[in-house]
Amino acid sequence: MLQHIKMYGAIVLAMIFWAFSFIWTKIAIESFQPVTLVTLRLVIAVLLLYAYAKATKKFQYIKRADLKWFVLLAFFEPYMYYMGETYSLTMLNPTLVAVIVATIPLFAPLFAFLFLKEKISPVNILGIVVSLLGVMMVIYEPQVGVETGFWGIILVFVAVFSAVFYAITLRKISSHYKTVNIILYQSIIGLFFFVPTFFITDYATITDIKITYKSLEALLMLAIFASVLAFVLFAGVVRKIGIAKTNVFVNLIPVFTAVFSWLLLGQQLGFNQWIGIVVVVSGLFVSQLSRKRKISEKIEEITQVTEY
Template structure:
C-alpha cells in the first residue's frame, strides 16, 4: 500500500505536540520553584496571548468575536484556561509530574460519559469498562503496597479538577460556531482567561511576590512552557484535529504519560514504586480500552490537553 506522506507529516506534528505537552509538566514543576502558581499561569497567558496575537495579526487571520458569542467564549475560558490551569498547576505542587500526566490522560476516558449525560451521545459498555480500569489504576498510583498513602489525595483531586474542566471545555467547544478558527479560539480563551486570573492572582499571590526569588531555570521554564506548550503544541494539535478528526487525535494523548515518565526520570531522577508503575500502565490500558470502540459513538469536540 502506498504511504501517504501527508499523513506521515500530520502524525509527526501531533507527536511533537504530545511531546511538548509532556515537557509542560516538567517545565511547570521547575517554574514553580520561583513563581507562585497563579502568578505563573498569569505570566504564561500574557506571553501566549502576545505571541498568538502577533501571529494572527501578521498573518491577517485575526477574527473578531460577534457579540452573541461573547457569553460562550467567557464560559469556555472559565473552564480552560482558568479552572484547568488552577487544578493542574496547584496539583503539580503536590504530586509528581508523571502521576499528574497519567491522570490528565484519562480525559478521553471520561469524556464519553459526560457527552452521554449532557449531549445524549452514545455511551457503550466499553466506555464503562475503560473508566473502571482507569479508576483501579489511579487507586494503585495513590496507595502503596501496604495500603499506606504515598501521594497527596488533595493533589490528585486537583488534577482531576483539571480533567473535569477539560471535559466541560470540550462540551462547550462544540457550541462555538465553525466560522472561528482554532487559533483564534485559543487566542481569545487565553485573553479572556487573563480577566479571571489577574484579580485572583493579585489577591492570592501579591503577598508572596516580595519573597519571590527568581531563578534562571524557572524563567527559562516559563518561556519554554509558553512557546512550546501554550502556542506551538496548540497550533499543531488544532491543525491535526481539522485533518484527521478528534477521535484519532485523542489516541495520541496516551503518549503523554509515557514521555513524562521518561523525562521525569531523566531530569529529576524521579523514581516510583512498582505499584505506582503498575497503576500508570493500568490507567493507560483503561484509556486504550475506552478508545477501542469509540468510532460508532459521538465524541465531544475538544482541542485541549494540556
C-alpha cells in the same frame, strides 16, 4: 514517505512538548506562585497566538452574542483548569498529574450521558473502569502523605472536570470560529479571572520571588512550546489524519512524562506505578475502539486540543 515521517514527527514532538509541560510547571513553581506563573504564561501565549493568527490570516472577531459563552469557557479553562492543575503540581509528582489529566476524554461519554442524554456504551464503561484502576495503582505512593496526596488528587480532578464542562460549553460556538481564535480569546478573557486572583493571592509576596534561570526558562518553555507550538503542530496533523489517529499519540503523554520525570527530576516510580501507567493507557486505547460518532466523541475531539 518523507511527508509521513514529517507528519508523525510533528505529532510526536507536540506530545513531547505537552509531556514536558508538567515538568516545566513543576520547575517553575519553585520560584513563581501558581497564579503568578499561569498569569505570565497566558500573557506570553496571548501575544504569540495573536501574532500567529494575524500572520496566517486566521484572526476572527467575537460576535457579541457569543461573548457570554467565551466568558464561561474561560472560567472553566484556562481559569479552573489551570488552578487545579498548577496547584496540584505543588503537592504531587508530574507523572501522577499527567496520568490523571489523561483521563479527561474518558469522562466525556459519562458527562454526555448525564447532561446531554447520550447513551454510554459498554466500551466506554470498560475504558473508564480500566483506566481508573490504573490511576489507583499510580496514586499508591507510600512516600506521599495522605493529606497532601488527597488534596493534590482532588485538585487534579478539578482540572479534569473543568476541562469536560469546558468542552460541553464549547459546542455552543466551536463551529463558528477557528480553533486558534477560541484559544486566543479564552486566554485573553482568562486573564480577567487570573489578574484579580493574583492581587488576592500572590501580590503581597511578589517581592519574595527569587527568579532563577531554570524557572524563567521553564516559564518561557510553557508559553512558547506547550501553549503555542504544540497546539500549532497538533492542529496541523489533525487536519491531515483526523482526530481518531491523532488520539493514539495523545495517549502517550503520561508515558513520556514519566520517562522525562525520571531523567530530569530523578523521580523514582515503583513497579506497581509503571504497571498502573500501562493500565491507564490501555484503558484509553480501549475507549477509542471503533464506535459511531457521537456528541461525546466531538467533546473528546475538542478537548484534546485545549487540555494541556
